[in-house]
Amino acid sequence: MDFVFSQLAGFGHAFWALAIDPVTYLYLVSSVFLGITFGALPGLTATLAVTILTGFFGNKIPLDYALIALLGAYVGAIYGGSYPSILLNIPGTAASAATAMDGHPLAKAGRGGEALGLTTTASFIGTIIGTFALLIFVWVLLGISKNIASPEKALLALFGILLSGTLMSEDLVIKGWIAGLIGLAMAMVGLDPLLSEPRYTFGWSYLLSGFQVVPVLMGAFAVPQIIEGLRHVEVGQMAELKGRILPNLKAIRRYLPTITRSGVIGTGVGALPGVGEDVAGWVSYGVGKTVSKEGDKFGKGSTEGLLSSETANNACIGGALIPLLVLGIPGSPPAAALMGAFKINNVIPGPTIDPAIILRVVAILVLASFTMFIMGLFTARIFIKILKIPQTIFLPIVMVLTAIGSFSVGGGINDLYLMLGVGFVAYMMNLMKYPIAPLVIGVILGSLFDETFRRSLFLSDGDLSVFVSRPGAAILVALNVALIISQVPLAKRAFARMKGKTA
Amino acid sequence: MAPQQDETAVLRARDFWASLALIALSLFFLWKTSAIPLFGENRAGVSGADWYTSAALVPLGIFGGLFVLACILLSIAIRSGGAAHALSAVGIGWDRAEAQRFGTIAVMLFFYIAGLVPRVDFIIASGLLITAMIFGYHGGHARRALLSAAVVALAGAYALIAHGPQAEWNAHSDDWLTLFCWIGLTVPVLRASRQERVLRIVPLLAFFAPFILVCAMAFGFRQNVPARGGLFFKQIEYHYYVTLRPLWKD
Numbered sequence: 140m141d142f143v144f145s146q147l148a149g150f151g152h153a154f155w156a157l158a159i160d161p162v163t164y165l166y167l168v169s170s171v172f173l174g175i176t177f178g179a180l181p182g183l184t185a186t187l188a189v190t191i192l193t194g195f196f197g198n199k200i201p202l203d204y205a206l207i208a209l210l211g212a213y214v215g216a217i218y219g220g221s222y223p224s225i226l227l228n229i230p231g232t233a234a235s236a237a238t239a240m241d242g243h244p245l246a247k248a249g250r251g252g253e254a255l256g257l258t259t260t261a262s263f264i265g266t267i268i269g270t271f272a273l274l275i276f277v278w279v280l281l282g283i284s285k286n287i288a289s290p291e292k293a294l295l296a297l298f299g300i301l302l303s304g305t306l307m308s309e310d311l312v313i314k315g316w317i318a319g320l321i322g323l324a325m326a327m328v329g330l331d332p333l334l335s336e337p338r339y340t341f342g343w344s345y346l347l348s349g350f351q352v353v354p355v356l357m358g359a360f361a362v363p364q365i366i367e368g369l370r371h372v373e374v375g376q377m378a379e380l381k382g383r384i385l386p387n388l389k390a391i392r393r394y395l396p397t398i399t400r401s402g403v404i405g406t407g408v409g410a411l412p413g414v415g416e417d418v419a420g421w422v423s424y425g426v427g428k429t430v431s432k433e434g435d436k437f438g439k440g441s442t443e444g445l446l447s448s449e450t451a452n453n454a455c456i457g458g459a460l461i462p463l464l465v466l467g468i469p470g471s472p473p474a475a476a477l478m479g480a481f482k483i484n485n486v487i488p489g490p491t492i493d494p495a496i497i498l499r500v501v502a503i504l505v506l507a508s509f510t511m512f513i514m515g516l517f518t519a520r521i522f523i524k525i526l527k528i529p530q531t532i533f534l535p536i537v538m539v540l541t542a543i544g545s546f547s548v549g550g551g552i553n554d555l556y557l558m559l560g561v562g563f564v565a566y567m568m569n570l571m572k573y574p575i576a577p578l579v580i581g582v583i584l585g586s587l588f589d590e591t592f593r594r595s596l597f598l599s600d601g602d603l604s605v606f607v608s609r610p611g612a613a614i615l616v617a618l619n620v621a622l623i624i625s626q627v628p629l630a631k632r633a634f635a636r637m638k639g640k641t642a
Numbered sequence: 643m644a645p646q647q648d649e650t651a652v653l654r655a656r657d658f659w660a661s662l663a664l665i666a667l668s669l670f671f672l673w674k675t676s677a678i679p680l681f682g683e684n685r686a687g688v689s690g691a692d693w694y695t696s697a698a699l700v701p702l703g704i705f706g707g708l709f710v711l712a713c714i715l716l717s718i719a720i721r722s723g724g725a726a727h728a729l730s731a732v733g734i735g736w737d738r739a740e741a742q743r744f745g746t747i748a749v750m751l752f753f754y755i756a757g758l759v760p761r762v763d764f765i766i767a768s769g770l771l772i773t774a775m776i777f778g779y780h781g782g783h784a785r786r787a788l789l790s791a792a793v794v795a796l797a798g799a800y801a802l803i804a805h806g807p808q809a810e811w812n813a814h815s816d817d818w819l820t821l822f823c824w825i826g827l828t829v830p831v832l833r834a835s836r837q838e839r840v841l842r843i844v845p846l847l848a849f850f851a852p853f854i855l856v857c858a859m860a861f862g863f864r865q866n867v868p869a870r871g872g873l874f875f876k877q878i879e880y881h882y883y884v885t886l887r888p889l890w891k892d
Contacts, residue, residue: 196863199864310653311718313711313714313715313718314715316711317664317708317715320707320711327700327701333697334695334697336679338675339701362751366747369775369779529780531776531779531780532776532780532840532847535771535776536772536847536851538751538754538771539851539852539855542868543764543852543855543856543859543867546759547863547866552868555755555868556755556756558755559752559755562751566744570656571656571660592700593699593700596695597694597695600694
């Protein structure tokens with residue numbers, strides 16, 4: 140209990156320091172507004188918002204302000220996706236796909252205002268749950284992670300890439316793994332971290348320092364989105380917004396257990412490496428439907444269904460930052476973009492991270508969630524108007540923003556070529572239903588995997604048993620193997636038969 | 643064929659080609675990796691690294707894994723009929739309109755990034771791109787997209803050909819040509835805006851968006867921006883430091 144109080148005291152100090160700085164609000168309000176705008180416009184995503192702001196603010200302003208801008212946009216965008224989900228039945232972001240199931244029927248039934256009020260409140264509560272889980276668990280895990288050595292780090296990085304590939308695949312799981320391996324392969328370019336041996340540079344000096352993370356992020360997340368978005372998507376038939384946008388306290392009180400459960404699920408899913416808010420929303424929605432007494436109402440305008448998905452996707456934010464801050468492994472695609480921001484500021488997330496940064500991240504998340512809540516209640520009509528802006532007007536400006544952001548981080552034209560190349564490859568991969576998140580996570584974790592894997596062998600004089608002789612490493616080897624085997628068709632069928640027998 | 647089956651058939655046909663490309667790519671990089679010393683070596687009498695610290699170790703695993711996964715994908719694609727559909731237009735999901743759309747966007751992005759951004763004033767280059775993209779894709783008019791792509795390609799190709807080497811990036815002839823292209827493309831945009839009111843804001847967006855961005859980046863964040871010697875930016879920078887800044891500095 141003393142530990143919890145000391146954490147809260149530390150958080151209070153960090154919160155106060157940020158709250159009395161007027162510049163905080165300048166970045167906070169503008170970034171949350173931009174985030175909600177990105178979320179509200181179908182085709183623009185939370186990942187894109189964080190990626191573009193990483194390019195624009197990443198290493199140009201003090202880290203605290205950069206984090207305010209990025210986390211504000213992250214929180215805002217995840218929430219903003221609920222607007223088109225409810226009013227247009229088009230999820231603004233993948234995270235809000237489950238929200239559309241009940242949000243749109245509610246809007247069609249003339250309860251759009253109530254639905255938006257509920258999602259605003261649920262998103263706020265969800266973010267707070269995830270944030271406080273981050274505040275408490277990050278320290279517990281940091282304590283554990285101090286005992287993590289090179290073998291565990293290598294296996295954790297591999298597990299993150301494999302898990303992300305497994306869970307993010309829309310088509311075949313193998314495609315997720317291929318994407319992860321392509322990302323790892325990209326990370327191999329440049330001077331190797333132990334011997335400074337040049338690898339795959341083809342005589343181009345620019346490649347000696349490897350692929351820069353920001354142009355890769357921009358290329359992987361922004362360019363395909365822009366190409367896809369220029370497909371001339373007409374804004375659909377918008378449901379009329381009736382009723383005032385106010386938090387329905389009676390419903391919140393009634394469904395408090397649902398909200399709490401969804402917050403916990405969202406945080407848990409977020410803590411899984413590379414999975415993200417969309418999975419959190421669907422998992423929570425599925426669980427809600429299973430355990431609810433009114434499960435049959437889900438999909439027909441159920442308040443409980445709406446709260447299940449919307450609480451979870453925002454709670455996922457705090458969860459996704461746990462593995463990022465503790466291990467340097469991003470818990471979601473936007474967190475991967477955030478990792479890029481840490482990297483270009485020479486901050487290494489992981490066991491050696493400055494604890495003050497974690498406290499500031501928590502304080503920023505709380506401030507961002509309050510800002511989002513206030514904006515959601517009082518400026519919702521502005522975002523509804525923004526919904527009517529065609530993508531064809533917005534996306535060319537996003538392209539220009541991407542170009543200048545990518546150029547300014549490295550200060551060279553080669554970064555733009557890299558961004559464009561990665562962008563076209565990512566678009567092709569999207570066309571063939573390869574998930575992009577594992578690729579980016581592979582690029583980010585590649586050098587960590589390479590370095591720690593070889594260092595483990597170096598310290599054990601080439602003895603491979605170093606990966607099974609330590610308890611933590613052995614568990615991680617088992618997890619990696621189990622994850623791979625679980626996707627083998629033969630094992631899948633055997634597992635299904637076993638389930639059939641026990642049923 | 644049901645739509646779902648149809649989509650899967652298209653995917654498997656694409657997977658067939660993708661797996662072949664991945665096999666080729668992984669074999670190529672495995673060959674490239676063979677150039678990195680693996681079992682230690684002697685360089686000028688100094689013993690090199692052991693196999694387990696070799697820079698080739700992890701890449702071998704990665705490209706080996708990629709090769710295996712690509713082979714599995716190939717077998718899945720063949721068993722699902724991907725190879726049978728591989729050469730038919732329907733099989734790979736070829737859609738002329740879609741291909742044209744992607745082609746025009748790719749042309750615009752390529753010439754913008756490779757030709758215009760390094761050489762042409764950022765405001766002019768981005769103004770042309772914004773105008774071309776909005777005019778080309780708003781409303782889904784295929785001919786407009788072709789015209790827009792052609793205009794951007796013309797400006798970009800001229801910049802690439804006329805001022806290819808970095809030593810010539812400060813020349814202004816490509817700035818002027820791009821500016822004329824931008825103005826030229828704005829004329830049909832304004833004409834079309836009689837029917838489509840939303841197009842009226844295009845000239846404003848096309849100028850002010852890159853103008854604000856480049857000024858924020860250069861003077862707000864004090865970062866490097868592309869083509870500092872560009873037609874507009876050179877003047878903006880001069881007047882910022884000579885005319886405006888002394889007002890609050892002194």
